[in-house]
Amino acid sequence: MAGSDDARVAEALDRLLTDHPPADTPHQDFWGAQFDAGLAWVQFPEGRGGLGVNPRFQAVVNDAIVDAGGSISNRRNNVLGIGMGAPVLVTHASEEHQDRLLRPMFTCEEIWCQLFSEPGAGSDLAGLATSAVEEDGTWIVNGQKVWTTLAHIAKWGLLVTRTDPDVPKHAGMTYFLLDMEAEGVDVRPLYQITGEAEFNEVYLDDVRIPDEHRIGEVGEGWSVAMTTLSNERVAIGSNIPERGDGMVKHAVAAWQEHGGDDPVARDTLTKFWIEYEAMRLTSIRANANRKAGNPGPEGSTGKLHWADLNKAVTEFGMDVKGAAGMLYPKGYEFTAPEASGTARDESLEQLYLRARANSIEGGTSEIMKNILGERVLGLPGEPRVDKNIPWKDVPRG
């Protein structure tokens, strides 16, 4: 069986790369052809961008496309759709929605965002308060979402709401597709400590959502949201940097410009370089094991490791700069950059500030450690004091 799947993927891949040479085909056209070939999400059913095979083949496909001069940047540029929205749609949405939404998502014709976090619900996502009330087959939504990447250019949002405040928090939520162009949706840039706005706040004021845009049953929003979050790790994908690249590169540059001959700083720098390389090797190992269908804990530790190390190495780099580390030459003029996150090649002082978010965004390091401790190592969970009481009686603030 596995052998025939191997052959099917290889054949589809071969045909895709022959009929649509990635180096000479416009990205969007290629991604469309990739979707039609069933190589967008190989584990999805045929006709939905997949071949119904083991997801490990996706890494093989992605590597082959990159090797052939193609791009997999859609996975990054529309990460909330391709990485997290797609599994939700294919698991819970109607046939019509799947037919309508998956292909333009994969080609990036329609960008997606995720409306989960709220000012009062960060790590404790299930405590969210945005309300949805049904009136004659239409849902009226009111509330505020925050840290919404790409909301300002998104066509669709993945929205979780509170539909029943009288039951325990996990039981009273419902999941919707939100048309970001609907009336009452107000997207505002959220300026962060760098002065930039990579994220948005989204205010929802009497927004009307038709019942056919509900995903899953009323009250089952949490389990639908879990489909999304459990795919977060897969979504991050196999983008492995070159040796010595990334944040450590900036610390090396600072050392070469300002370091002088301090042997302690030299040893510290080397330590950072080593740990970045050990982490990079771990990504390569995780990728290899995933491809071999044998994923292990090495695939789960990267986010935590990277977040901690990015903060430490940029802190060190600023120290190496000495007095110049007190300057921020770029200034704090409010801007909204096109690209998001740490993907951009920025100055050390900008990265120093930006890195503070690495241990907060996409799950705080504290939450990551709970997940590693409980799901990977198998340690017992914390007692939950809010588990069996109605959401409206849970202390918030």
Place this chain on the structure above:
Amino acid sequence: MAETDVVIDFTQTDEQQMLRELVSKWLGDRSESERVRELMDTEDGFDTAEWAELAEMGLLALPVPGELGGAGMGWTEVGVVAEEMGRRLLCAPWLSSAVLATAALLHVRGDVADELLGQLAAGERRATLAHRPDHTEVTFDGSTVTGTAGFVVDGVTADVVLLAVDHDGGTALVAVDAADLTATPLPVLDLTRKQAELAFDGAPATVVASDADGVLERAATVGAVVLANESVGGAQQVLETSVQYGRDRKQFGRAIGSYQALKHRMADTLKHVEAAKSAAYHAVRTLDTDDADETLVASAIAVSYCGQVYEQAAGDNIQNHGGIGFTWEHDAHLYFKRAKSSKLLFGSPTTWRAALADHLGF
């Protein structure tokens, strides 16, 4: 640096997996905590009957060519075995004879080396290497050696000691029989791995190879990288021990592993152990290539990082256990001591990092 040419391949063969299971099973039968404690209290520190079993299983000569009685495998397979041995703190002169001395002999080859390799493979003799040039002062006059060598692993029990000596403006590798030297056991921090100070007073020395340039660097690199693989085995073991205790031990009405103070520390250990494994696995694979630059880079990464990670994990394991972890009765201190000793055996992490910094032009 042409980094794009570097081969990084973590493929595990079925053969390696079978080897891992074989060693793990044998260790499960043989290297229980009680047995480790029994052996560490003896002067020799190992059991000759177990040594014969290791020879029988072919574990003394994995990277030695088949025509010399070895298994004709590579250092990658040695790394697999070392990792399993590190999990169980095996007490045996394996690192000294099957790794250090074997690496030196494989580096020089020739009739004398090959004969000795055959004897080591068969378990008929055990060898060690004076691997610390900073603690070795020996002169060679063409037929005898005089001087001292410190921190020689298993120096008391080895049948033959290999020395790298200045000779004819170059380096020669010579062998001295145990009967012709004085070995004084060192009062070691880690009782599970014996070391000795050796004295040579006009001791007859057989020339194994008169042209042995680079032998010590090669053997020490192999030894240190194999030891890094042993260390990740130990680090994995102490992490698992801590996790088990976190599930079993109850305080304030809860399993202590449910407290974030402990859970988060173990998650941090996991993160480092996984990265250390990657470093160790890659480094041991470079030993089977001809890429000298990558071997230098990968070994400096693995040796310095794995040493640091093991010490941290073993120390945290004591803390995770609270009072019981500080008792002689509990095994936590055995791993902690093995970790510290391993971190220093081939030079401190700082030394390895300095070599890497030179190479990278920092």
